[in-house]
Every structure is written in structure tokens, then in C-alpha cells.
């Protein structure tokens with residue numbers, strides 16, 4: 001069984017590295033040619049999937065100023081263009097259940113799934129996607145209330161995709177009737193990812209997810225506890241425990257030699273924009289109300305460490321070190337795959353990963369090129 005590797009897709013100029021200097025070296029995110037080159041490079045080297053995240057509001061003005069999360073291309077639209085220039089690689093698009101209606105997504109997803117030949121999956125996010133600054137949005141519910149809506153959302157989509165009609169009376173949706181196709185999708189519904197780790201998030205994952213994505217920084221024991229809990233919920237719900245795969249998230253900075261990688265990593269570290277890191281932490285940890293609170297509790301080195309990778313695991317190094325980092329996530333953390341984000345996402349960086357790291361993983365029996373099996377999740 002090969003480890004599944006995917007690209008945490010750069011649908012924004014900067015991806016997990018909080019640095020204007022790094023962002024400035026990236027391709028133009030609003031130029032479709034950048035995306036064609038990235039997606040085709042990923043397929044060529046043998047990544048299994050592209051994972052396209054989403055947000056509706058930015059972390060804050062500093063991060064927006066250099067392109068982290070803003071502008072951010074809407075995943076299903078980006079995916080529609082990428083399926084036309086790829087043949088096998090799979091695409092996971094993030095879906096915020098607070099901002100869509102399930103019938104909209106039944107049709108968006110049915111179309112993507114059909115046109116891609118069943119290569120489409122979705123990452124269901126119940127949150128508002130950092131859009132707390134937007135008032136008057138479609139859904140203003142409590143944390144757990146949003147998960148209730150997400151649950152009904154999946155039920156409606158599953159009914160529509162399996163039967164072509166919906167007969168649903170819930171707290172959030174009352175929908176009855178047949179809808180037009182394309183309604184046939186990977187049965188009974190497309191591949192579903194979730195990434196919430198709260199009590200309600202684990203419950204949702206246990207009932208519905210085919211795969212959970214974990215932040216790469218989660219400590220090993222905590223990860224195992226969370227995964228065991230999700231699998232226990234799955235079993236109680238009548239699903240096989242191994243129905244749920246685990247993907248970790250890592251930020252990879254690779255160079256041809258360990259010495260060059262050290263230099264590259266040090267350059268990234270010095271380029272981190274500390275006030276923007278504070279803004280990021282403030283946004284993701286809403287309980288910390290001022291930037292000063294964060295500054296006083298974290299030292300500069302910790303701030304830089306966070307700025308280099310956000311929530312991802314840092315895997316910086318030469319080819320064997322990067323292969324070791326991935327092998328560790330598989331062998332010690334027990335994950336089934338890794339979603340990789342690249343600070344600089346020029347296609348050459350993807351090709352370098354394919355040329356230097358994948359052969360090592362193959363030699364160690366951890367990975368095989370999807371052309372020898374099938375592209376999977």
C-alpha cells in the first residue's frame with residue numbers, strides 16, 4: 001500500500017509561510033497559466049491529489065497585503081479549470097457549509113465529478129472560514145449549531161446524489177423534489193474529507209468522513225487519541241473503523257543537498273513577518289484578544305517557527321531528510337498520507353520533490369507511482 005501524497009494547493013499567493021519575501025517569489029496566483037503548470041507538474045511526478053483550501057475573510061490586513069489568503073481563488077471554479085488540463089490526479093475542494101446551500105453543491109459537485117471522471121472530493125468545513133468580520137452572512141450559528149447544519153448538508157447531498165431527489169425535513173433544510181443532473185457521482189457520494197478536531201468535529205468525522213486531515217504540528221500521542229476517538233465514533237455508527245484515512249499536513253522546503261536546504265530554511269526564517277504572524281495567531285486563536293497578549297507569551301523564535309509553516313509540520317532539508325520526515329509521519333504517527341505545502345510553489349519545486357524525494361520513498365517501499373496502481377486519496 002503506497003502512501004498517498006498530495007499538494008496543499010496554492011490557490012493564494014502565499015501558502016502557510018507568513019512572509020512577504022517568500023510570497024514575492026511565487027507565481028501570479030491570478031494567472032491561469034500558473035495553475036496549469038502546477039497541476040500538470042503534480043500529476044507528472046505522481047502526486048495523488050490536489051487539496052484546495054478556502055476562506056471567506058482574510059486573517060487580517062497585514063497578511064492580505066502580501067497575499068496570504070487574499071486573493072483566494074474559489075476552489076470549485078479553480079477545480080473546474082484544472083480537471084480540463086489533467087487526466088488522473090484527484091481534486092479535493094473545500095466547501096464551507098455556512099456559505100453554500102446543499103442543492104447548490106449537489107449541482108456543482110455533480111458537474112465536477114462527472115466532468116472529471118470521478119476524480120472529485122470535498123473537504124467539508126463547518127466554520128465560517130475566517131469570515132468573522134463579515135456581517136450579514138448567510139449563517140450565524142454557534143460552533144455546534146454549524147456542525148448540525150453540516151450534518152444535514154451531507155444528508156441532503158447524499159440523498160440527491162444517490163436517488164436524484166431529496167425528501168428531507170431537518171432543522172436547517174426542508175427540501176423535497178427531484179433535481180436535474182448530472183446527478184450520478186461516485187456512489188453513494190463523493191470522497192469526503194473533514195478537518196475539525198473539536199468534540200462536534202470528531203463526531204462529524206466519525207459519521208461522515210472518508211479521510212481526516214490533521215494539522216502536522218499535532219503531537220503524536222494527541223493525534224493517536226483523536227484518530228482513535230473518531231474511529232470509535234465511526235464503529236458505533238456502524239462504519240468500519242478503517243473506513244477513515246488520516247492525512248497529515250507538512251510544509252516542505254527542499255534543496256538538492258542538506259547544506260543548501262539549511263541555507264534556504266534560514267532565509268525563510270529571517271524573512272518571516274512577525275507582526276503578520278501575530279495577526280495570524282490572533283485570527284486563529286480568537287480567545288486571545290490583543291496582539292500584545294501573544295507577543296508576551298511567545299518568544300521571537302517561536303513566532304518565527306510558526307510563521308514558517310502556520311499549522312503544518314516543518315520538513316525542511318535535503319532529499320533524505322525530507323524523505324525521513326515523511327516516513328516518520330507514516331511509520332510513527334500512523335498516517336496514510338501527507339498533504340504537502342511548498343513555501344515557494346514554482347513548478348520547479350514540485351519537479352525537484354519528484355526527482356529527489358519520491359525515488360527515496362519508493363526505494364524504502366513506502367510509495368509507488370500512481371501509474372503502477374491508480375491515483376487515490
Ligand SMILES: Cc1cc2nc3c(=O)[nH]c(=O)nc-3n(C[C@H](O)[C@H](O)[C@H](O)COP(=O)(O)O)c2cc1C
Pocket residue numbers: 052053054055094124125126127128129130194195196197198199200201202213214215249
Ligand atoms: C489540514 C487542514 C485543512 C483545513 N482547511 C481549512 C480550509 O480550507 N478552510 C477553513 O476555513 N478551515 C480549514 N481547516 C480548519 C478546520 O476544518 C475546522 O474548521 C477547524 O478546525 C475548526 O473546527 P473544530 O472547531 O471542529 O476544530 C483546516 C484544518 C486542517 C487541519
